Amino acid sequence: MEKIKMQTPLVEMDGDEMTRILWQMIKEELLLPYIELNTEYYDLGLKHRNETDDQVTIDAAEATKKYGVAVKCATITPNKARMDEYDLKKMYKSPNGTIRAILDGTVFRAPIVVKGIEPCVRNWKKPITLARHAYGDIYKNTEFYIDKPGKVELVFTGEDGEEKRALVQEFKAPGVAMGMHNMEASIESFARSCFNYALDTKQDVWFGAKDTISKTYDGKFKEVFSHIFEEEFKEKFEAAGLTYFFSLIDDIVARVMKADGGFIWACKNYDGDVMSDMVSSAFGSLAMMTSVLVSPYGYYEYEAAHGTVQKHYYRYLEGQETSTNSVATIFAWTGALRKRGELDGNQELVSFADTLEKATLGTIESGKMTKDLALITTLENPVVLNSREFILAIKETLDTLM
Numbered sequence: 001m002e003k004i005k006m007q008t009p010l011v012e013m014d015g016d017e018m019t020r021i022l023w024q025m026i027k028e029e030l031l032l033p034y035i036e037l038n039t040e041y042y043d044l045g046l047k048h049r050n051e052t053d054d055q056v057t058i059d060a061a062e063a064t065k066k067y068g069v070a071v072k073c074a075t076i077t078p079n080k081a082r083m084d085e086y087d088l089k090k091m092y093k094s095p096n097g098t099i100r101a102i103l104d105g106t107v108f109r110a111p112i113v114v115k116g117i118e119p120c121v122r123n124w125k126k127p128i129t130l131a132r133h134a135y136g137d138i139y140k141n142t143e144f145y146i147d148k149p150g151k152v153e154l155v156f157t158g159e160d161g162e163e164k165r166a167l168v169q170e171f172k173a174p175g176v177a178m179g180m181h182n183m184e185a186s187i188e189s190f191a192r193s194c195f196n197y198a199l200d201t202k203q204d205v206w207f208g209a210k211d212t213i214s215k216t217y218d219g220k221f222k223e224v225f226s227h228i229f230e231e232e233f234k235e236k237f238e239a240a241g242l243t244y245f246f247s248l249i250d251d252i253v254a255r256v257m258k259a260d261g262g263f264i265w266a267c268k269n270y271d272g273d274v275m276s277d278m279v280s281s282a283f284g285s286l287a288m289m290t291s292v293l294v295s296p297y298g299y300y301e302y303e304a305a306h307g308t309v310q311k312h313y314y315r316y317l318e319g320q321e322t323s324t325n326s327v328a329t330i331f332a333w334t335g336a337l338r339k340r341g342e343l344d345g346n347q348e349l350v351s352f353a354d355t356l357e358k359a360t361l362g363t364i365e366s367g368k369m370t371k372d373l374a375l376i377t378t379l380e381n382p383v384v385l386n387s388r389e390f391i392l393a394i395k396e397t398l399d400t401l402m
């Protein structure tokens with residue numbers, strides 16, 4: 001069989017620990033035999049980030065702007081223990097944070113649905129995609145404890161000297177207070193990302209906020225979404241047979257529980273944080289979740305939602321058997337290859353991505369899976385495979401489908 005060619009390079013960001021091991025296996029067994037893989041390689045492994053003073057992360061994000069599509073392996077976000085372990089020059093920021101700041105995006109996460117791994121919510125038949133706004137609110141707040149009577153005020157001082165002042169609370173006794181903000185431009189780019197992603201994946205958009213209580217703050221979110229939808233997306237949605245609908249966040253939560261899935265749930269930062277954990281665990285496992293950063297300027301970065309699976313890596317280093325689930329990392333590759341294929345009009349590449357996903361799901365549905373899935377599957381007598389065996393089993397299925 002002739003290998004599939006790629007016109008434009010994919011930005012490849014390698015990573016750390018167990019996912020770095022899986023990365024290599026996936027390339028060797030599932031990609032290189034079928035594709036003349038054309039990637040621009042950036043090593044975001046912590047050792048190389050340290051050698052380059054983290055410049056490699058910035059270069060990788062800039063390359064994503066140049067080519068449009070990237071695939072990223074999970075990476076270590078350094079903490080105190082990692083400083084010692086890797087003898088780091090400094091405590092570098094989260095690579096995902098650095099990349100998001102450069103690409104200005106929204107993160108979309110969707111469960112990978114497979115027969116035999118059933119959602120706890122019986123009526124969820126199709127995946128629910130969570131779109132989390134990743135800027136501001138309580139994640140960039142200022143807060144303090146008040147230990148005596150007094151008043152807390154919100155004060156705005158304009159550069160032109162204008163002052164706005166509002167009473168938050170007259171404290172007669174100890175309490176707590178907090179200030180937070182968001183940016184109109186960030187909310188606008190969040191809205192555009194959601195609507196573009198909806199058109200891309202042919203799904204409706206649901207958005208919930210608490211504008212009845214927070215008339216100005218949450219009201220601004222509602223207003224921006226509505227304005228951008230009306231001005232820029234309404235006709236495209238109508239043509240695609242899609243809808244956008246806004247409701248109170250509590251009403252949305254109730255509807256989500258009763259729905260059968262297959263839509264995008266746009267969430268403010270905190271709602272997205274909490275609800276994505278609820279949705280993913282209800283669907284089965286962290287390793288059965290796709291994750292893509294979509295920038296409003298049309299750049300895409302695909303990754304696995306989970307981390308580097310450190311515990312498994314240490315076992316691997318000791319020569320012990322590991323049964324690490326590579327599905328999310330495989331789907332990061334297929335997502336990126338499909339998008340690259342679509343942008344380049346490369347149908348062969350798109351079909352290959354579809355087939356590899358089919359082979360991956362088919363392998364699990366035939367009862368061959370890693371330990372994390374074997375523990376929760378409804379299939380009888382699942383065969384538990386180690387990390388490499390699972391990838392080889394997918395290759396076997398893939399070869400029958402090709």
Ligand code: NAP
Binds near residue numbers: 076287303306310312
């Ligand atoms: P983790 O890598 O997500 O793993 C936590 C636990 O979840 C594992 O010990 C394992 O449970 C289970 N798990 C996660 N992925 C799995 C998979 N593919 N197959 C099977 N089991 C899986 O989180 P962590 O160990 O807390 O973090 C390790 C490193 O990842 C940290 O340095 C963190 O900074 C980094 N991180 C990176 C990203 C990213 O790059 N996107 C995201 C999160 C964390 P059992 O041990 O019970 O098998």
Ligand code: MG
Binds near residue numbers: 273274277
């Ligand atoms: Mg969370």
